[in-house]
Amino acid sequence: MSHELGIDPPVAATPEPATKRQPAEKTRTHVWIRFLLRRTARMIISLFIIVTVAFFVVRMSGGDPVREALGPTAPLALVEQRRAELGLDAPLLNQYLQYLLGLLQGDLGSSFITGQSVSSVVAERLPKTLALGFIAVVVVLIVAIPLGLIVAVMTQNGRRRLTEFSFGGITGLFLSIPEYLLAVGLVVLFGIMWPVLPIAGSDSAASYVLPIIALGAASSALIARIARVEGLKVLGQDYMRTARSKRLPKTTLYFKHALPNMLTAVLTLGGTTLGGLVAATALVEQVFNWPGLGYTLIQSISARDYNVVVGVAIVYATLIILINLLVDVLLAALDRRTALVEM
Template structure:
């Protein structure tokens, strides 16, 4: 096979398939390790033993673990994620109801992260290039470091206490109207903005020190052309890499924030399902979130291979 990109794509696809197989196995085994009887938990402590046994048999929970795993994989391959132990609804329907809200919040946070972090990191790099304005650099480092040190749930709680309880400017819960998005978006995107702004600053400083940038400055080009046309495109490779990972993390990372704000997404669904021992729902949500992370990373790898041929070295 002589085409380096195709060889690279096949290797990444094989890695994706292996990772997905491991993810399927892990999501199954994790629920098996949770103590307690999910059927008894769903039917209640007063349910007759005969009904519990009948339900266990219907769900194949009375069979050996390897055979349960085979039923689990067969269901996944056929698109059947089972039924919720508590409501009896197909798990696919529950996810279809909840996933759009999680995706909407994650995508909005991703767009906000790009719109804030990239210009911020670029501006700080331009202002502090060559050791200038050390105060601005120190303030930027301290601010982003502080944001990164605060856990998401604590950030969300602090935002609620300040803007919803103390100032009464924004709603605590709900998902209707643009104001309901403000606090969840701020809590979800704060850390990604700090990470991406730092990386953008470092990459921009590297680009600004390149020979072609010195030549461009020597030609006294307008700042808009100098930084937007010449500098910014050359920082996008690293930005794309980190941005892709951030998007994957945002989808999975909304779980905690959703519960603080009672956001009707997958996060609140999985937190409700775990104490109820609602295995099919827990497995399906964990598998979906994990697959999104793997898929986004795979797509980012493919895009980088197209944008930066240096990543294909060794594939020919």
């Protein structure tokens, strides 16, 4: 009948080859695996470079850790014997290769001063630094991003010039003050002139307040500025005008529609800032006598305790690289189109 009417009969669908029916989920899994492998390779290369630079810079900086440990009156024969026991009489390249070999086995060496293993020093001091750095990062993100968005809403279309001027002046002031100097100022203000907060140690929750302010002030100012600029861009988009026309509640409009769309750029520009915040714990811990890795690092540099200095530097570098990796993962999750291109 169909032939008589000039209509071709329906053709049965030809099944697609198996290679063309690969599920989208499997493709995304492969993309993420490639992404993580590439980032891991970069991390290993970066750590190798950091270990090499730290080792040679510390060893060639001068000073004698054995003389520092034994004192200026120790007999020369005893100093030479101790140097031989520690392997410090070997050529520098041999010391480096020996250190790398131990590092591959998970051995960071031992302190030249106390004889304690560097791994145990790190295990003892790292939790305090992680607690301080983690809380500071969380506070910075919670304060800076909403603050930048709120100021963007208030100053949109050239409104409230005084607010814009004040915001720029205050954030510029915090950006111009180094963390170390701000920490000293906080000690003078709240430890001497108005003693209401602890200025040393980590014995209570109150002892976290001043170190976190010193660590997070500059980072909060920078990320708030970035958030304001990106917030103004997002608020000017057509989809935001459409959302306004629907008379949505302001909290839904700004924190559900505007905030997610500005996070990608804010995290991209602010990721390195957060890594720098962790690095700044070294000086801040010294000011507040905080029993963390930063305090240990400064003390070890003064004592020429090479293995502790290099070991702590490796841990700091690993923390910063992991933070950058986490930011990359968050960016890839927030903007999958960019992730597919860059992965």
